[in-house]
Amino acid sequence: MKEFNVGVVGAGHVGLVTSACLADIGHWVTLVDVDEERMADLKVGEVPVYEPGLEALVDEVARRGRLRFSTELTSVVSAADVLFICVGTPQGDDGSADLSNVGAVAKSVGRALAEAEEREHPLVVVNKSTVPMGSGDYVSMLIQEGAAEAGNGSVDYRVVSNPEFLREGSAVYDSLFPDRIVLGAHRRDGLDVMRALYEPVVEQSFPTKLDPRPKVAVPFVTTDLASAEMIKYAANAFLATKISFINEIANICELVGADVGNVAHGVGLDERIGSRFLQAGMGWGGSCFPKDVAALKSVAREYDHQPVLLDAVVAVNELQWKQVITKLQRELHTLKGKRIALLGLAFKPNTDDLREAPSLKVARALNRRGARVTGYDPVAGKKAVRLQSDLRVVFDLYEALSEAHAAIVVTEWEEVRSLDLEEAASLMKPPKLLVDGRNALDPRAASAA
Known part of the structure; x- marks a missing residue:
């Protein structure tokens, strides 16, 4: 060579x-x-x-x-x-x-x-x-x-x-x-x-x-130059669309009593669709999807084109993390004085990237409603404190759960996936609510704990 x-x-x-x-x-x-x-x-x-x-x-x-x-x-x-x-x-x-x-x-x-x-x-x-x-x-x-x-x-x-x-x-x-x-x-x-x-x-x-x-x-x-540049934007916009689609389906599944995990598996076996990026959760974040979808929308509007689909993709994504707040309010009634644990802070596992991370949006919303938030992340914790000073961060998963009225799975780190549910329940205060924002845990095992 x-x-x-x-x-x-x-x-x-x-x-x-x-x-x-x-x-x-x-x-x-x-x-x-x-x-x-x-x-x-x-x-x-x-x-x-x-x-x-x-x-x-x-x-x-x-x-x-x-x-x-x-x-x-x-x-x-x-x-x-x-x-x-x-x-x-x-x-x-x-x-x-x-x-x-x-x-x-x-x-x-x-x-x-x-x-x-x-x-x-x-x-x-x-x-x-x-x-x-x-x-x-x-x-x-x-x-x-x-x-x-x-x-x-x-x-x-x-x-x-x-x-x-x-x-x-x-x-x-x-x-x-x-x-x-x-x-x-x-x-x-x-x-x-x-x-x-x-x-x-x-x-x-x-x-x-x-x-x-x-x-x-x-x-x-x-x-050519323009097509190569467009390939990057089109690829990321499509992946963001796929995630928003399965999240929309997940919301409907919850209403009708269907299991979105089984639905995604059955849909993903279709070779025309594929199984990747069909994991329902709290939505996409990071440095690429939000920025690239926004830039593609901006380019479309430069030419007086209304990117209706991309607008919907962003709207669905924005709703996902807000639904977590709604679920907490429905179960806890008031968030004032409640302790909430965020399990994971980075926008995805194996990175310390907090750009557009759902965790920080959720933490800010909870703080505004009078809750006390403790976050756990094995890598992104120190960075999270610098970005949001009113967020208490710990580096032990079970310390985050101690005395918490509710816990939210935000990032599916392996440590979170392998959470000892019985120990977690023993550390938490009633009603011991667990909101799995990444569908990372066995719901039956969580209910039994």
């Missing part, structure tokens, strides 16, 4: 995973970020995000010299064959994606290219940040503008869209064994470089300790 010099801009979740995995499959990678403190931490082996397997992988490839850390973009651009942009695109007030970070990087890349010596090959600039359709052309324009401002308007580069499909909690696995790799570009030579870069993943030729190897080959999808 050909070994590339790769620059990755942005030391967040996506940038860290991307840089570590590219280094692991045999490339020479430099991770760049303007946050000097974060880069200093990384140089001594402190990874700022929780992701299973990532810290060990970063340490390994750094010790092998395959991964380096820098705060200087200019030198990285000069040496790189491929440069990934992995900076944040936060949601604006109107739901649109804020491209200011992407734009700043693009202009800096243009200036760096203008100041560098003449290149043997064009720099391939890869947009891995989640961006709306047309952003590839926007990045290209800003690179050109940055170069012109530096006095050289004839810089050589190619812009490629390469959306990420990483699930928090399994991002390293998803990078090395993806369902597909999607690339979009206006010119073929940029795609050819990316095919060579990803050859070990596409052909699954890199060494792995997993036996058997999960995949023998990975589909390599090439298209």
Whole structure:
């Protein structure tokens, strides 16, 4: 395989995973970020995000010299064959994606290219940040503008869209064994470089300790820039729709006496539908689904198109966590003076991400109604306290349950799934109400306890 010099801009979740995995499959990678403190931490082996397997992988490839850390973009651009942009695109007030970070990087890349010596090959600039359709052309324009401002308007580069499909909690696995790799570009030579870069993943030729190897080959999808950008938004919007759909079905099941778990199983056996993302619960959160659905809705409205289905998907999701409050009020009558335990705080297991997490919305609503809330999470607890100071956080599951009038399963951590229901009941105060917001526990065993 050909070994590339790769620059990755942005030391967040996506940038860290991307840089570590590219280094692991045999490339020479430099991770760049303007946050000097974060880069200093990384140089001594402190990874700022929780992701299973990532810290060990970063340490390994750094010790092998395959991964380096820098705060200087200019030198990285000069040496790189491929440069990934992995900076944040936060949601604006109107739901649109804020491209200011992407734009700043693009202009800096243009200036760096203008100041560098003449290149043997064009720099391939890869947009891995989640961006709306047309952003590839926007990045290209800003690179050109940055170069012109530096006095050289004839810089050589190619812009490629390469959306990420990483699930928090399994991002390293998803990078090395993806369902597909999607690339979009206006010119073929940029795609050819990316095919060579990803050859070990596409052909699954890199060494792995997993036996058997999960995949023998990975589909390599090439298209135009706008279509590649749209694939990411469409995929996340569909998954969010699927979750909202099963939650709507769950609400109807509760009314008619049906078991949504059995319903989802029966529906999921249909090969046209599939069983994944049919787990009813408190709704979706995190950094991707809320932001990406909002951005897609914003794009639709730019063209005077009303995204009726996406509006409904969001409305159903918003109702899910509110129904938990309604159930508590129905059973406890008043929440004033009641102690409520939240079992899990992160928006999903195996991550410390609390962005748009139902737990914090529920905690705020309970506090406003006079309840006292104690939260448990094995990973996200300290972060939760920083975000919500009136939330009491403990790191022992049974301590959270002690003296609680009600408990809510918010995140289906393995510790929560394996909860000793009899011990939990012995610690709680009447009426000892358990609201399983993730359908993670056996309802018959819970009733018996």
